Amino acid sequence: MAAATDAFVVLARVRAGEADAARAAIAERWERPPRSPFAAAGGTHLARLQVLKPPGRGSRECVLLAADVDAPLAAWLERMRAVAATALDAVLGHCAFYPGASDPAAFRRWVAANRLPVGFSVIGSPDATLADVGAALALRDELGAFAERTQRMSAAELHTTWREWRDA
């Protein structure tokens, strides 16, 4: 069975002298808003964005964008490009040869050129989409509440209350 999630990792070099501006853009466009642009794309389980310096003296800083998302990855990437274009451009615009998110084909080519393949993964719940996880967590809460409020009911009352809950 194909995994329900895909891993996405992009590592792109920041243009000389623009690392602090990229960090400031992350703070302004990704950290400050009440809702992360990652949430807007839908299907994002976990994601991170950071500016980092590769090991090695004198090496140049890079932007790392990584996410664990519902498969297929291409669909998520297109949603991300469409709904978070401004936020993406604000950060990735400091990276070498970034074409901007307004041109879908150029954006995809740039991502492909800078994408880092994942060699080995461990995934907590590999068969679950974000919707599966959300539905399961919601059901757990509803089920707990139902069990609590139906304690000491007669069989007929319990069954009627169950039908009302499930038909609601």
Place this chain on the structure above:
Amino acid sequence: MAPTPLTVLTPVPLWWSLWVRFTWLAAAVTGGLVQKRLRGLSFIHFAHWSLVARWPRDPAVSADEAAPRTLVFLTNFDGSDIQYIDAFVRVVPDQIEALYGGARGFPGPFRFRPVAKYIADHSHAVDHFYAAHPDATTTAVAQALELRRRFDDFERRMAGADDATFAREWEQFLTAAQDLV
């Protein structure tokens, strides 16, 4: 509590990068046995390892000769990084050795403090982190998914059941699933 993100970049020599690729191939051939053991730690949401042979990867950009081959480790987990590293050192030292044994300066996988210092020295601050369900631990997610699977089965079986049968089966279901609710 939201999961903790960790980004660790470890420089590795060429020969070790080849070995690491071989271990990944071997792990793939074993059909997920290695992953199963690591998943058994039950606090890993996602963990990924990648190798960077050339910084940056984009061939349109001139290569960064100062940056060495690097093992990239990205993970999100429940709890603190101290608990995470401690569990790795105690439970899967062999896997750590297989991945990091030849990494530059790696102190060996068997003692917590040197490993924790090594990771601290090679980790990079995450500027922005997002979790769709920040309050759900890995265990909570796994239990909720299992509960849903059992519940779907229960609901199917109860279609058309009379009151007495439903009440009896409901009690049995709740008793069996009480640790998951």
